[in-house]
Amino acid sequence: MASSTTTDPSMLADFRSHLQKSRRICALLGAGLSASSGLPTFRGAGGLWRTHDATVLATPQAFRADPSLVWHFYSYRRHMALNAKPNAAHHALAQLAKHKPQFITLSQNVDGLSPRAGHPPEQLKLLHGSLYDLKCTDQRECGYKESNNYTDPIVPSLVIPQGGDVAASDETTTDSSSQIDHTKNLIHGLDISDIKHDIPTIQTSDLPQCPSCQKALLRPGVVWFGESLPEDVMADVDAFFSSAEPIDLMLVVGTSAVVYPAAGYIQFAKHKGARVAVVNPDPSSGNSLDLGPGGKDWFFMEDAAKILPEMLRPVIGDIEGSQ
Ligand code: OAD
Numbered sequence: 113m114a115s116s117t118t119t120d121p122s123m124l125a126d127f128r129s130h131l132q133k134s135r136r137i138c139a140l141l142g143a144g145l146s147a148s149s150g151l152p153t154f155r156g157a158g159g160l161w162r163t164h165d166a167t168v169l170a171t172p173q174a175f176r177a178d179p180s181l182v183w184h185f186y187s188y189r190r191h192m193a194l195n196a197k198p199n200a201a202h203h204a205l206a207q208l209a210k211h212k213p214q215f216i217t218l219s220q221n222v223d224g225l226s227p228r229a230g231h232p233p234e235q236l237k238l239l240h241g242s243l244y245d246l247k248c249t250d251q252r253e254c255g256y257k258e259s260n261n262y263t264d265p266i267v268p269s270l271v272i273p274q275g276g277d278v279a280a281s282d283e284t285t286t287d288s289s290s291q292i293d294h295t296k297n298l299i300h301g302l303d304i305s306d307i308k309h310d311i312p313t314i315q316t317s318d319l320p321q322c323p324s325c326q327k328a329l330l331r332p333g334v335v336w337f338g339e340s341l342p343e344d345v346m347a348d349v350d351a352f353f354s355s356a357e358p359i360d361l362m363l364v365v366g367t368s369a370v371v372y373p374a375a376g377y378i379q380f381a382k383h384k385g386a387r388v389a390v391v392n393p394d395p396s397s398g399n400s401l402d403l404g405p406g407g408k409d410w411f412f413m414e415d416a417a418k419i420l421p422e423m424l425r426p427v428i429g430d431i432e433g434s435q
Contacts, residue, residue, distance in 0.1 A: 119412055119419060127389055127410045128426045134360035137215040138352065138381050139205060140374060142367025144392060146225050148417035149196040150298050152305075155368050161185055162307045171337045175249075179329055180314040186332045187270040188304055190243045193223040194264050195298040200431060201365065201391075201416040202229035207428035209235040216352045220367060220374050222334045237345045239374050245333025248322040256324035257333065269318040272301035273309065341373065353377070358385040365391045366416050389423070391416045 131137075143153040153159065154166050161169060164185075168174060175182045206229040209215050217236050219226055222243045226236055246266075248256035265271045302309040320330040335341055353359075362381035369375040382388060389410040390398055398411035412419045421431055 119414060119422070123410055123412075124422065127412075127423055130361060130387060131424065132426055135212070135214050136352075136355075136357055136359045137208075137212055137361045137363065138359055138377065138386070139215070139217045139363040139365060140367060140369070140377055141205070141217060141219040141221055141226070141365050142369070143221060144366025145201055145219075145416050146193075146196065146199070146221060146223050147366065148199045148201070148415055149225060151192060151196055151223055151225075153366075155370075161188075161305050162311075167337060170334070172339065175331060175336075179316065179319055179331075180312075183270060183314065183319055184304065184311050186243065186334075187265055188272065188299075189223070190266070191264050191272055191300070192298040193225065193243055194262060195300065196223070196225060198225040198229035199417040201420040202226050202231070203431045204421040204424045204428060205229070205365075206231040207431055208424050211427050216349070218349060218374065218377055220371065237349050239335070239341050239345060239349075241332075241334040241342060243332060243334060246320065246330045247333045248325060248328050249331050250322070250325060250328040254322060254325035254328060256322050256330075258330075259333070267318065267320050269312075269314045272299060272304060273311070275302040275309070349377075353380050353384070360386060362386040362388045363391070364388060365420065367392075368394075368397070391419060391423075 143151065147153055159166055164181075166185075169182055169185045202225050205217060205226065209217065209232050213235075215235060217226070217231065218239055219236060220240050222238070222240050224242060224244055227233065242259070244260050244262055246258045246261055248254040304311050316329065322328045322330050359381045362378060364378055367375070369378060378388065387408045387410075388401060389412065390401060391412045391414065392398070393413055393415055395413060398413065401407070401409040401411055403409055403411055412423065421428075
């Protein structure tokens with residue numbers, strides 16, 4: 113076991129023994145999974161983008177009111193995520209999927225790090241879409257959609273302004289305690305999430321345009337608050353949960369589990385008999401678990417990048433980047 117974890121060895125052993133016996137496994141992933149890669153979470157420190165709550169920018173209303181601002185926000189996130197690297201937890205989960213064919217991962221993350229870690233696509237359900245998908249704002253008349261567009265910046269007007277006060281570097285480390293410093297390393301230019309750096313208001317004609325209808329704007333292919341989750345993704349998730357077979361294990365990694373319907377899958381899995389393992393350094397995230405002597409669940413109060421490779425080691429073996 114890695115010397116840097118503080119996890120009780122008997123809890124780890126109990127979890128591992130259950131994991132080895134488990135066949136039908138589900139994971140719910142959130143932004144904390146990518147924290148050690150330097151990407152900010154939504155609700156912790158760094159949850160504000162300039163003066164805006166990130167959850168307010170992630171709405172159709174915000175896009176309609178100020179497409180320039182919302183495109184700046186998503187262009188910045190695309191830029192950072194492209195410069196980030198998958199961490200040991202992304203790799204460990206990808207390996208688990210390869211060893212356990214009935215393991216399904218429901219990810220709320222749009223950053224592309226799980227796909228880049230080689231997570232098998234058929235076992236990875238991107239509930240909230242991807243930063244690298246684009247679609248026409250006019251889905252009724254036009255319906256244009258595009259996947260895996262990694263152009264950065266997506267149009268010249270969205271380039272991150274350059275300045276002398278932030279060093280450009282693509283180094284990342286796995287110490288989430290100084291996430292803010294790492295975040296800066298992912299931005300090649302000024303950190304425009306900070307209100308002290310001005311951003312221009314971009315004219316509609318200079319924002320990403322739909323190449324199909326040539327009339328409407330393109331928008332990020334992510335799910336915004338108030339929108340439905342992608343139908344094809346939901347069909348696969350429903351098939352997994354509606355099976356008559358029990359679910360053995362539910363992993364809940366790096367999520368505050370407050371956004372529905374995603375968070376609801378924890379209860380669904382419990383109803384199907386799953387024991388739950390939460391991985392999250394926030395002590396309050398273990399509140400709803402059945403813990404203690406005789407309890408069914410486990411709470412690993414640690415950085416996912418450190419503890420997940422340890423938790424999964426008996427099944428996946430050693431992975432690059434884990435200690
Ligand atoms: P949140 O920001 O709500 O929660 C991130 C969680 O990660 C918190 O509980 C942190 O304690 C935990 N965390 C932080 N660092 C961690 C680490 N190193 N290892 C493990 N856990 C860590 O993000 P989400 O739960 O992903 O939706 O948010 C859910 C959804 O709300 C997002 O997909 C997004 C957002 O608004 C949309 O945009 C539709």
